[in-house]
Amino acid sequence: MPDRAPTxxxxxPQIPGALSRFEEDEINQLLxxxxxxxxxxxxxxxxxxxxxDFEACLYGILIFFRPAGAQSAEGLPSGxxxxxEDLGLDSLSMMEAMFKIEELFDIxxxxxxxxxxxxIADARRLLEEKLRLKTSA
Amino acid sequence: xxxxxITGIGFSSSIGTGRENVLKSLRDLxxxxxxxxxxxxxxxxxxVVGKVDGFDVSSCEYSxxxxxxxESLEPSFLRTLPPHGPYAYVALEEALRQASLYHRDLxxxxxxxFCASPGSPRxxxxxxxxxxxxxxxxxxxxxxxxxxxxxxNFNFAARYGITGASCGFVSACSSSSHAIGYAFDEIALxxxxxxxxxxxxxxxAESLLxxxxxxxxxxxxxxxxxxxxxxxxxxxxxxxxxxxxLILESASSAKxxxxxxxxxxxxxxxxSDGYSVAAPHPEGKGxxxxxxxxxxxxxxxxxxxDWINAHATSTPAGDRAEAIALxxxxxxxxxxxxxxxxxKGLTGHGLSYAGALEAALCVxxxxxxxxxxxxxxVEPDPICEGLPLPTQTESCDLDLVIxxxxxxxxxxxxxxxxxxx
Numbered sequence: 001m002p003d004r005a006p007t008x009x010x011x012x013p014q015i016p017g018a019l020s021r022f023e024e025d026e027i028n029q030l031l032x033x034x035x036x037x038x039x040x041x042x043x044x045x046x047x048x049x050x051x052x053d054f055e056a057c058l059y060g061i062l063i064f065f066r067p068a069g070a071q072s073a074e075g076l077p078s079g080x081x082x083x084x085e086d087l088g089l090d091s092l093s094m095m096e097a098m099f100k101i102e103e104l105f106d107i108x109x110x111x112x113x114x115x116x117x118x119x120i121a122d123a124r125r126l127l128e129e130k131l132r133l134k135t136s137a
Numbered sequence: 138x139x140x141x142x143i144t145g146i147g148f149s150s151s152i153g154t155g156r157e158n159v160l161k162s163l164r165d166l167x168x169x170x171x172x173x174x175x176x177x178x179x180x181x182x183x184x185v186v187g188k189v190d191g192f193d194v195s196s197c198e199y200s201x202x203x204x205x206x207x208e209s210l211e212p213s214f215l216r217t218l219p220p221h222g223p224y225a226y227v228a229l230e231e232a233l234r235q236a237s238l239y240h241r242d243l244x245x246x247x248x249x250x251f252c253a254s255p256g257s258p259r260x261x262x263x264x265x266x267x268x269x270x271x272x273x274x275x276x277x278x279x280x281x282x283x284x285x286x287x288x289x290n291f292n293f294a295a296r297y298g299i300t301g302a303s304c305g306f307v308s309a310c311s312s313s314s315h316a317i318g319y320a321f322d323e324i325a326l327x328x329x330x331x332x333x334x335x336x337x338x339x340x341x342a343e344s345l346l347x348x349x350x351x352x353x354x355x356x357x358x359x360x361x362x363x364x365x366x367x368x369x370x371x372x373x374x375x376x377x378x379x380x381x382x383l384i385l386e387s388a389s390s391a392k393x394x395x396x397x398x399x400x401x402x403x404x405x406x407x408x409s410d411g412y413s414v415a416a417p418h419p420e421g422k423g424x425x426x427x428x429x430x431x432x433x434x435x436x437x438x439x440x441x442x443d444w445i446n447a448h449a450t451s452t453p454a455g456d457r458a459e460a461i462a463l464x465x466x467x468x469x470x471x472x473x474x475x476x477x478x479x480x481k482g483l484t485g486h487g488l489s490y491a492g493a494l495e496a497a498l499c500v501x502x503x504x505x506x507x508x509x510x511x512x513x514x515v516e517p518d519p520i521c522e523g524l525p526l527p528t529q530t531e532s533c534d535l536d537l538v539i540x541x542x543x544x545x546x547x548x549x550x551x552x553x554x555x556x557x558x
Contacts, residue, residue, distance in 0.1 A: 032198065032200040032201075033200040065213075066213070067213055068211055092278065096278050096279065099275060099276075099278050103275060108274060108275070
């Protein structure tokens with residue numbers, strides 16, 4: 001599986017910079033060891049809210065926590081890429097990835113919500129919903 | 138009963154990483170101590186402590202760690218390790234290489250893994266502080282497996298695909314000696330063909346500074362004199378982190394693989410003081426019984442032993458109790474050939490990993506036919522009168538060697554090693 005961003009078309013979910021509370025060096029620290037494309041996407045989310053950056057950031061986090069030796073499907077990742085079947089994430093690596101996503105975006109994902117996430121697009125939609133609720137609160 | 142041999146040893150210690158560095162330190166009596174403040178805020182007490190060269194695992198974030206070979210290790214392995222995990226990993230890889238064992242050999246169901254780790258108080262503190270900072274909403278999913286006392290067996294059983302026995306041992310400063318003892322039993326009783334024994338300690342502020350409460354740490358700030366087992370001016374132990382690994386194997390398994398044993402493990406024994414939660418029995422009764430049980434199991438007399446690697450940590454009470462126990466077995470009688478020294482004068486006290494470290498040093502000394510001297514011993518405590526305490530490393534015809542360990546709660550373990558038969 002190549003380490004590159006999904007190719008979903010950008011759109012405007014009307015969320016101000018989801019990571020605007022962080023300075024650049026804080027994002028670099030939170031994502032130490034993650035791929036450059038993940039960090040670039042996270043930095044882009046300081047001021048913007050493009051879907052492509054959300055998905056790239058989520059994809060990078062999910063890929064990072066894949067268990068050792070996980071088998072992956074061939075082909076470029078997309079919003080339809082399945083976390084378990086295509087990326088090889090198991091229950092524990094899903095927990096780790098969700099912890100990092102919660103930490104980064106300052107949200108909480110319940111077990112029931114976690115069970116609904118099957119694809120990268122599912123994770124992105126849930127994240128956007130959480131962020132919109134935060135913004136409107 | 139199957140005969141048990143040692144086919145591999147590995148070190149990440151204050152006196153060196155790798156067999157050759159450790160051997161040179163033993164020969165030259167080169168200690169591994171530095172003087173420093175070990176608390177994060179730099180305001181804690183200044184101490185002499187052991188330093189493991191080539192490793193920086195002071196951070197609780199694995200991405201900050203540096204150690205031999207860390208560049209080639211994947212995050213999926215590193216992120217569940219405690220800070221002492223790299224010490225243990227480097228030592229185990231060395232031991233496996235020496236034993237000519239490969240990862241593909243270890244998942245056969247006939248290979249087990251016994252570990253001794255106290256867990257990582259530092260990692261647990263770090264994770265809980267971060268948990269609290271989120272208002273107790275979020276805690277790292279790996280907070281448990283990277284910090285509890287079974288962390289090494291969790292991590293390494295998965296890493297090496299162990300399908301035989303796996304377990305962790307906790308008995309304070311005799312933990313890893315228990316791990317070796319029960320590993321011996323697994324092989325002797327035919328339950329396993331080989332056992333990996335791995336132990337490590339963080340050796341940091343969280344591990345060591347609590348010992349200041351019972352005044353167990355040396356306050357001597359001279360690295361050349363702080364750890365001085367059996368000396369009349371000893372005032373406490375010098376703490377150290379590090380890691381060690383030994384490969385125990387049935388003699389028939391080693392022979393079938395055409396691997397030459399480094400040494401044979403003849404027996405082990407244990408006994409408890411039944412006396413105090415932390416202080417040793419004043420006359421070392423539990424340790425005496427552990428040695429007697431070990432010798433009886435091997436059918437060997439005390440006088441046949443060539444060298445005893447004493448537990449002696451450099452605390453006033455502990456060394457005194459051990460000296461009395463040794464005298465009770467006749468080691469202070471004129472004409473005894475048995476030499477007694479404590480390698481903690483060089484390494485410092487590795488707490489739960491000390492027993493396995495010293496067992497591996499016994500194996501190395503059997504191979505090289507040397508007895509390390511008591512480093513920094515100048516004026517032996519009068520209670521040691523008659524005990525042969527060499528102060529220089531000596532070459533000798535070494536055959537039978539005892540390794541002693543004692544832990545809190547009066548837990549005592551004794552191993553007997555010999556040249557391979």
